[in-house]
Amino acid sequence: MREEFVKVGILLNEDSCQTQEEFIEEEILLNEVSCQIQQFKQFQLLLNENSVKLEWQKRGLPHAHILVWLIDKLRPEEIDSIISAEIPDPSTDQLLFDIVTTNMIHGPCGNPNRSSSCMADGKCTKSFSKHFTNYTITNVVGYPIYCRRNTDNGEQSFTKNVNNAEIGIDNRWVVPYSPLLSKTFNAHINVEFCSSVKSIKYLCKYVNKVSDMVAFRIENTNVNAPPVNNNNEITLYQIGRYISSNEAVWRIFGFQIHERDPAVIHLAVHLENGQFVFFTNETAIDRAINPPKTTLTEFFVLCNRADTFGAFARKLLYSEVPQYFTWAQTKIWMPRKQGTPIEACPGLFKSKTLARVFTVNPRQTGCVYLRLLLVNVTSSFLFKDIRKVNGQQYLTYKDACLALGLLEDGNQWDCMLTESGLNCRAIQIRLLYAIVLSTCFPARSDTLWDNHKDSMTEDILHRHRTHGSTIKR
Numbered sequence: 513m514r515e516e517f518v519k520v521g522i523l524l525n526e527d528s529c530q531t532q533e534e535f536i537e538e539e540i541l542l543n544e545v546s547c548q549i550q551q552f553k554q555f556q557l558l559l560n561e562n563s564v565k566l567e568w569q570k571r572g573l574p575h576a577h578i579l580v581w582l583i584d585k586l587r588p589e590e591i592d593s594i595i596s597a598e599i600p601d602p603s604t605d606q607l608l609f610d611i612v613t614t615n616m617i618h619g620p621c622g623n624p625n626r627s628s629s630c631m632a633d634g635k636c637t638k639s640f641s642k643h644f645t646n647y648t649i650t651n652v653v654g655y656p657i658y659c660r661r662n663t664d665n666g667e668q669s670f671t672k673n674v675n676n677a678e679i680g681i682d683n684r685w686v687v688p689y690s691p692l693l694s695k696t697f698n699a700h701i702n703v704e705f706c707s708s709v710k711s712i713k714y715l716c717k718y719v720n721k722v723s724d725m726v727a728f729r730i731e732n733t734n735v736n737a738p739p740v741n742n743n744n745e746i747t748l749y750q751i752g753r754y755i756s757s758n759e760a761v762w763r764i765f766g767f768q769i770h771e772r773d774p775a776v777i778h779l780a781v782h783l784e785n786g787q788f789v790f791f792t793n794e795t796a797i798d799r800a801i802n803p804p805k806t807t808l809t810e811f812f813v814l815c816n817r818a819d820t821f822g823a824f825a826r827k828l829l830y831s832e833v834p835q836y837f838t839w840a841q842t843k844i845w846m847p848r849k850q851g852t853p854i855e856a857c858p859g860l861f862k863s864k865t866l867a868r869v870f871t872v873n874p875r876q877t878g879c880v881y882l883r884l885l886l887v888n889v890t891s892s893f894l895f896k897d898i899r900k901v902n903g904q905q906y907l908t909y910k911d912a913c914l915a916l917g918l919l920e921d922g923n924q925w926d927c928m929l930t931e932s933g934l935n936c937r938a939i940q941i942r943l944l945y946a947i948v949l950s951t952c953f954p955a956r957s958d959t960l961w962d963n964h965k966d967s968m969t970e971d972i973l974h975r976h977r978t979h980g981s982t983i984k985r
């Protein structure tokens with residue numbers, strides 16, 4: 513996984529839309545932000561992958577979360593050229609000064625404004641105001657501390673009217689922004705640099721989180737109405753989604769809500785004839801004769817092809833197939849027709865599509881060892897070929913793993929937790945660790961804990977960090 517990317521959060525500062533034209537304008541603007549980022553020279557040098565998710569605030573304003581992965585490592589001294597957390601000088605750039613002072617100032621909160629919505633338990637939940645610092649510092653928790661120079665050294669400041677009082681605002685209250693994006697879109701656009709896998713996981717979760725849900729109950733306030741049946745769970749509670757009128761119209765028009773590049777393809781993993789089958793009495797026999805095709809069964813079909821595509825596929829690991837072949841609606845792997853041409857196989861192209869083989873519960877031991885072989889072995893024509901090592905056919909996947917030396921030091925649990933550390937949430941990794949402890953009897957459970965305690969506890973640490981408290985480790 514690449515370790516550096518930029519997070520962009522955009523909130524439109526226009527009034528709620530009323531007409532179809534205004535909605536379409538909003539959609540064009542939000543889509544343009546992600547397109548424009550790719551066109552700006554500054555970002556073109558950096559951009560490799562991106563992920564966009566649109567959300568709505570409770571009062572209805574749409575906003576977008578965009579993650580931009582960088583091709584090359586961004587050096588700490590380069591951060592200031594892309595992201596600023598200071599009030600611009602109005603004598604050199606009045607427009608940027610106006611945009612930043614209107615859109616990019618947090619609060620103020622704290623003592624001058626205790627009723628600010630960011631305040632909880634007498635503290636700002638966003639940790640404002642920040643400290644003055646003369647340089648941008650990249651720190652260990654994944655986010656840098658941006659350069660915010662002191663007004664005493666001639667830096668900019670201005671006054672803002674809060675609750676009928678004039679409050680002095682300096683660089684400590686600036687939300688980090690990109691001067692280029694702010695000037696282009698004249699909107700609240702928060703840009704942050706992230707440089708740790710841990711922060712990437714948190715932001716991916718944030719970008720992909722589900723809609724807000726609420727448990728609610730509808731009551732008839734009419735005193736003459738028949739009494740509510742308190743035993744009927746449906747009348748008592750309903751799970752509902754909060755949708756503002758803005759979001760409803762956005763969805764009715766079918767506007768884009770999510771975008772991700774490159775595509776990520778999930779690859780099935782199951783034992784022979786172990787794929788999910790849905791059937792009725794009428795279709796049972798047909799399903800038994802023609803079991804459903806999966807990415808795995810069709811991987812074997814692809815390897816069995818007599819042409820050059822088949823020969824090429826036999827050199828690939830299962831997880832490498834989606835780079836060269838696309839999973840068609842007809843449930844077959846089709847050679848890609850776009851991307852970088854492959855010299856060794858005329859007519860085939862390589863894309864940057866990512867593949868993820870589904871994780872397997874460690875209790876399903878047969879499937880766990882099959883998965884271990886699939887990520888290590890090429891050139892299989894059938895399920896049983898995966899169990900063949902140096903010409904010898906083994907009865908179980910575990911025996912084949914042993915013959916290949918994949919289980920020699922018993923570190924498969926370590927590898928599994930390392931892999932899950934990259935793409936699972938801490939609570940999922942803790943559950944996985946508990947399953948390994950209780951059902952797989954690893955030889956060195958304490959070493960496993962030592963190696964993976966960071967990924968298992970990062971949500972707890974994150975919570976403490978967000979609430980400003982420190983805990984001893």
Ligand SMILES: [Zn+2]
Pocket residue numbers: 618619620621622628630631636637638639640
């Ligand atoms: Zn605050």
